[in-house]
Amino acid sequence: MSKAANLTVNAVWSKYAQGLSNSRFIATDIFPIIPVAEEDKAGKIPLVSNEAFEPSQSKRAPHGKTPIVNGNPITGFATYAAELDTLAYGIDITERKGKVLDLYKHGTNVVSNKVMLNREMRTAALVRNNALYTSGNTSSPTNKWTNTVTSDPIADFETAFGVIETNVGDAALKIAFGGKSWRAFKKHPIVHAMLSGNSTKVITPEIAADILEVDQVIVGKSVYIDPITGARTDIWGDDVIIFGNHPPAGTQTLYSHAFGWTAAVEGFDKGPAINTFTSEDELVEYVRAFIWEDSIFHGQIMGYLLRDTNA
Numbered sequence: 001m002s003k004a005a006n007l008t009v010n011a012v013w014s015k016y017a018q019g020l021s022n023s024r025f026i027a028t029d030i031f032p033i034i035p036v037a038e039e040d041k042a043g044k045i046p047l048v049s050n051e052a053f054e055p056s057q058s059k060r061a062p063h064g065k066t067p068i069v070n071g072n073p074i075t076g077f078a079t080y081a082a083e084l085d086t087l088a089y090g091i092d093i094t095e096r097k098g099k100v101l102d103l104y105k106h107g108t109n110v111v112s113n114k115v116m117l118n119r120e121m122r123t124a125a126l127v128r129n130n131a132l133y134t135s136g137n138t139s140s141p142t143n144k145w146t147n148t149v150t151s152d153p154i155a156d157f158e159t160a161f162g163v164i165e166t167n168v169g170d171a172a173l174k175i176a177f178g179g180k181s182w183r184a185f186k187k188h189p190i191v192h193a194m195l196s197g198n199s200t201k202v203i204t205p206e207i208a209a210d211i212l213e214v215d216q217v218i219v220g221k222s223v224y225i226d227p228i229t230g231a232r233t234d235i236w237g238d239d240v241i242i243f244g245n246h247p248p249a250g251t252q253t254l255y256s257h258a259f260g261w262t263a264a265v266e267g268f269d270k271g272p273a274i275n276t277f278t279s280e281d282e283l284v285e286y287v288r289a290f291i292w293e294d295s296i297f298h299g300q301i302m303g304y305l306l307r308d309t310n311a
Contacts, residue, residue: 008275009267009273009274009275010274010275010276013104013108013274013275013276013287014270014271014272014273014274016105016108016274017108017109017112017271017272017273017274017289018112018270018271018272024113024116024222025116025117025119025120025220025222026120026176026218026219026220026222026236027116027119027120027122027123027124027262027295028119028262029174029176029216029218030123030127030174030176030218030241030243030259030260031123031259031260031261031262031295031296031297032246032252032258032261032262033261033262033264033269033270033293034252034253034254034261034262034263034264034269035264035265035266035269036082036254036263036264036265036266037265037266038265038266041081041082041263041265041292042079042080042081042082043079043080043254044077044078044079044080045077045078045079045080045254045296045298046073046074046076046077047074047075047076047077047078047298048073048074048075048257049072049073049074049075051069051071051072051073053169056069078296078297078298080263080294080295080296081294082263082264082265082292082293082294083292083293083294084290084291084292085115085118085119085290085291085292085293086115086288086289086290086291087111087114087115087288087289088111088277088286088287088288088289089106089107089108089110089111089286089287089288090107090279090284090285090286091103091104091107091284091285091286091287092283092284093282093283093284093285104287107286107287108274108287108289111272111274111287111288111289112271112272112274112289114289115272115289115290115291116271116272116291117222117224119262119291119293119295120220120222120235121224121235122295123262123295124220124235124236126260126295126297127176127241127243127260127297127303127305128236128237128239128241128305128307130305130307132297132300133300133303133304133305134167134300134301136163137163137164137167137300137301137303137304137305138304138305138306138307139156139159139160139304139305139306139307140306140307140308140309141153141156141306141308141309144184144308144309144310144311145181145184145185145188145309145310146184146310146311147311148187148188148189148190151188151190152190153184153185153188153190153191153309154190154191154194154211154212156306156309157175157212157242157306160242160304160306161173161242161304163304164242164244164302164303164304167301167302168244168257168301168302171244171245171302172214172215172244172245173214173215173242173243173244173245174214174215174216174217174218174242174243174244174245175208175209175212175214175216175217175218175240175241175242175243176218176219176220176236176240176241176243177217177218177219177220177236177240178219178220178234178236178237178238178239178240178309179219179220179221179234179236180234180237180238180309180310181236181237181238181239181240181306181309181310182219184238184309184310185203185208185309186203186208187203191203191208191211194211195207195211205217205218205219214242215245216245220235220236221234221236222234222235222236223235238308238309238310239305239306239307239308239309240305240306240309241303241304241305241306242303242304242305242306243259243260243299243302243303243304244257244258244259244299244302244303246258246259254296257299257302258298258299258302259297259299259300259302259303260295260296260297260298260299261295261296261298262293262294262295262296263293263294263296264291264292264293265292265293267292268290268291268292268293269293271291272289272290272291273289273290273291274287274288274289274290275288275290276288
């Protein structure tokens with residue numbers, strides 16, 4: 001039996017912990033979770049070549065030979081190695097009397113949010129890194145969106161859409177806004193000018209998706225506290241990530257053509273798993289959160305990074 005299977009998981013607290021991530025974090029919207037067996041917790045994914053886009057002579061003369069394509073399906077590999085992220089929160093016996101539910105909820109909230117915050121920061125560090133994208137798949141608007149007189153966010157998006165379409169054809173797209181970029185976008189007069197048929201005059205992510213003709217718009221508003229300066233810092237800043245949609249749920253595998261994945265060991269693929277353990281003297285009980293995964297960024301060609309949208 002695997003080590004993962006031997007872990008006793010508290011289903012009640014795990015369900016509570018997993019529910020915390022629905023509206024707070026966007027990492028797994030960008031890199032959806034794909035379960036992998038524990039024995040496959042490290043591996044590599046083939047990178048498919050462009051041969052499907054390359055024209056070939058296919059005409060056959062009478063009694064002639066069928067033209068042959070000399071296949072070159074793989075251009076390389078992306079590697080991954082799932083690592084265990086785990087944190088525990090201690091509840092002393094002198095503190096928990098009469099407060100069991102509140103303290104267990106608080107401890108579960110703290111440790112699960114911390115491991116999910118680490119995942120969010122790890123994913124953001126990848127998809128906000130200009131150097132990791134295919135050449136030509138990043139830009140920074142010359143006219144920043146906070147300058148509403150000279151900027152045109154819609155034109156900036158059209159440029160990005162054109163690049164992705166040139167790379168991979170007609171891809172269904174999603175957009176992840178950093179919170180600062182979102183605030184500038186939703187207030188921009190050019191965007192509001194496209195709301196003539198909307199009586200509310202309020203830009204929501206759903207309305208933005210309609211305006212931009214994409215499958216979904218999501219907004220990252222998570223922050224972290226810098227351990228050195230103590231300053232609160234936006235994880236997603238004023239960047240926007242446009243990326244190719246993923247295959248429908250139930251059809252996804254690590255080998256599906258996609259922007260990226262979160263490879264999670266089976267049993268840890270629903271979100272943080274929670275269990276408890278006690279100290280040797282049995283005076284402290286700990287609530288512990290686990291995620292066992294790695295983020296894989298391998299589909300840069302079907303993504304586009306709009307950096308520093310604001311002044």
